Amino acid sequence: xxxxxxxxxxxxxxxxxxxxxxxxxxxxxxxxxxxxxxxxxxxxxxxxxxxxxxxxxxxxxxxxxxxxxx
Numbered sequence: 001x002x003x004x005x006x007x008x009x010x011x012x013x014x015x016x017x018x019x020x021x022x023x024x025x026x027x028x029x030x031x032x033x034x035x036x037x038x039x040x041x042x043x044x045x046x047x048x049x050x051x052x053x054x055x056x057x058x059x060x061x062x063x064x065x066x067x068x069x070x
Contacts, residue, residue, distance in 0.1 A: 007051075007062070008045065008046075008051075010060075011046075011051055011054060011055060011058075011060070012039070012040070014055075014058050014060055015039075015040060015054060015058065016040060018058060022036045022037045022040050023036075025040075025054070025057070028057045029053045029054045029056070029057035029058075030053055030057075031050055031053055031054060035050065
């Protein structure tokens with residue numbers, strides 16, 4: 001059985017795995033560069049609105065998963 005990661009972990013993994021610089025991610029998503037740098041360095045989290053901007057830029061979507069026994 002694989003461990004499920006939370007939304008915050010998945011978003012950070014996608015951002016780091018995109019191969020883009022913090023500047024490119026910030027510019028493309030409309031997030032302040034200093035916020036993006038601190039987020040990628042693990043110094044801060046993102047509020048929901050900011051996370052939504054980043055997720056949209058990266059082409060990610062939130063959808064339900066099927067769990068056994070539910």
